[in-house]
Amino acid sequence: MSKTLPDESGRRAAGRRLWVALALLMVAVASVAFVIASDAGRSQAIATMRARAADAGTLGLAILRGELEKQRALPVILARDPDVRTALRGGDKHALDLKLEAIARETRAAVIYALGKDGVAIAASNWREPTSFVGNDYAFRDYFSGAVAGGMAEQFALGTVSKRPGLYITSRVDDGREPLGVIVVKVEFDQVEADWRALGGQTYVVDGRGVVLLSTIPDWQFRTQIELAPQVAAEIRQSLQFGAAPLTLLPLRRDGEIVRGAGAAAGRHVSARIPIPTTDWQLEVLMPVDAAIRNDQVRLQTLVALLLMPGAALGALVLWRRQVNLARRSAEAQVKAELERRVAERTVALAGANDRLVEEMAERARAQERLSDAREELAKANRLATLGQVTAGVAHEINQPLAAMRTYAENARAFLGRADAAGADGALAKVVGLTERIGTITDTLRGFARRGSGPHAPVDLGEAIDGALMIIDAALRQAGVAPKLPSLAEPVRVLARPVELEQVLVNLMRNAIEAMAAGRDGRAPRLAIEVAIRAEDVDIAIVDNGPGLDEGALAALFAPFRTTKPRGLGLGLVISHDIVTSFGGTLSATSRPGEGSTFTIRLKRAT
Structure with missing residues (x-):
């Protein structure tokens, strides 16, 4: 009896130890599985949000390029406009004010204005407003000197009068080989930034020096991605390109593939950066990733828990997993379809604008051809008018040879009557010479009458x-x-x-x-x-x-x-x-x- 009790007690202790070991093993397996699931969820969430950031960047770039290309054609067309040239030559400037006002209203340009050779604005679309640019001197602006030197220029700057930032697109107005002035179109991107906000995340644009030009967070504008050299910062402030902006660093810190932000962009983000063609700008999209990481980690850890459950729950787990995957793919497909639809709409709009521009250029060429034909006809009419005025003089020139011819002809008849063949021949030779003189006069008159x-x-x-x-x-x-x-x-x-x-x-x-x-x-x-x-x-x-x-x-x-x-x-x-x-x-x-x-x-x- 005493021996049986210790054996029973030992088996129970061994059983308990087995259960404890099994429990510890299950806890260890579950812990390792949860850690692996956590890492996998983090990686998967980062990859998904990076793809969304890239898609948002593609659409954001299309929105920005659509606005840029539409406005870039405007100063080139206005530089050839006769009313602009007339005003720059000293003509009616108020008429140009009205015309620029109407064009700015139709094209959604912030302001359009014309600068003389000295850089002073002679006409502007905002002539009615208290912040009118008319009379202001912009010779110090790089977009003015760049257009005068190279024909066209662009500069993003803070307005000295309006105190609103925008891109200044300029084109030189020429009169033959001499420049008359510069036409300036200022583009503000409030609507572009509003469209970016609809994409989710935070979107901003930096120039070649790392200065933020556009941003869905207003406080980030004119801050920098990197610390600027003191000389570069001093030159920027002296040029007044960004006004009195402090040029401080963005509240962002890059940690590998994660960008950590503060303030309005607090938390962890993934980024996608895209260069903007025809500029030295770059567009960057930040997508918040904390919620996505938590969601994917919880999802994968739940999946691990379900897989550890008895086989009875396996079917429900597979079905749930399938539902989650289908929902995620459907959402991704909808986002992709929406992105493709918006890109297609922007492409159609750009193609239509390009077709209209080509048609306008062809119409100008046809008008130039008609003008050339009209000048040709006017030249011919001028020669015919001159011909009428000189007819009397030519008639006088012909009358003198005709009178001499009659005299020589009568002399020839007299010589023939006296049988003087030599005298008659000499008189007739002079008649022939006089007819050549008359022919020369009429040939000159006929040649003058035709071009x-x-x-x-x-x-x-x-x-x-x-x-x-x-x-x-x-x-x-x-x-x-x-x-x-x-x-x-x-x-x-x-x-x-x-x-x-x-x-x-x-x-x-x-x-x-x-x-x-x-x-x-x-x-x-x-x-x-x-x-x-x-x-x-x-x-x-x-x-x-x-x-x-x-x-x-x-x-x-x-x-x-x-x-x-x-x-x-x-x-x-x-x-x-x-x-x-x-x-x-x-x-x-x-x-x-x-x-x-x-x-x-x-x-x-x-x-």
Whole structure:
């Protein structure tokens, strides 16, 4: 009896020890399984949130690029607008205010304004507001100097007047080879930041120096990702690009693949960074990961617990796992579909804007072609009008040979009557010579009536001046003008077309004759043709002592339909200017009121 009791007690103790060992083993297995599940849940949550951050970054980039590309086309188009150029030349600036106001309202640009060559704003879309930019000097801004130097520029800065940040997109306005000023479009990104907030997480954009430009957290704007060198920070503050921003560090600390934040972004996050094409900016999205880690860890630990349960609960565990996975995949599919839909909408909008821009450029090309055709017709009409004015002079030139021909013909008849064949032959030879003279006169008149074509060729300047003087001879004699002609030691040839060069000379000399006749004050009219030969160019100057032109008339001299003549159309000088330009030369004018005017044609010298 005493032996049986110790054996029973030992078996019970062994059993208890086995249960304790089994319990300890189960606790150890469960602990290890929970630790593994915790790590797996953390890794899986980080990977999932990183994918969501990348998707959000892709959509955020599409939203930002859509706004940037839409606004970048605006200053390029406005730089070619005639109203902008007119205002920068000193025209109606208030009309430009109204136009820029309407354009800014339609394009959702924050403000559009035009700067003169000195950097002072002459017109702005916010001209009605107390913070109007009109009259402010922006020559110190990098976007102004960059556009003047390179044609286009961009700068993100804090407004000195509005105190609102935005991207300034600029394009230079040119008048030939000379810049007239700069057109500026300021873009503010309030709507873009609002769209980013709808994506979840925190989204912000930094420039090449690490300064935050845009952010869904307003307090982060103009803070930095890295500590700036004192010299760099001083240069930024001196340029007033970000006003008086302290340029302090963001409340973020990177710990491997985790970003720890404080304040509005407290907790742990995963990030996705995407470079923004055509800029030195980068877009970064922070997705909070604490809740996702907790959820995935709890989910995986629950799964481990269920797997340790008896097989009876295994079916329910598998079904629950399947439901969880299906729910997660459905949510991910919905998020992906929404991202693809928004990207497609933005792509369609950009394609439509691009098509409209291409159509506008084609319409401008067609308008330019129609303008060129109209100028061609006006040039022909001008030559025909000039032809009518010189008909009387040409008729006088023909009448003299005709009278001489009659005399020689009668002489030939008399010689034939006396059987003097030699005398008759001499008289008839002179008749033939006179008919050639008449042919030369009519050929000149016919050539003057049609527009020259073909390539430029060397033209004898002396012959062109003689031809023009013959056409305008009657007008010169009627006005009592004896032109002073250049003394050319040897033939001088220029690159032109002879008939069109004669047309220009006729227009300029006729204008000088009419000006001296209209402003006669007792002085004898004086008209001179001066030729200056240079290494590669030849200058032909038409000088008169007429009443001259004031500054206003001189500035509008080559503008269409501007004239000082009572019956003039204002096209002669425009056509002459176009002809000389087509030769690769220039036509310019100087004048001294009360003393006369000088028109100078500069042409390439033919070697």
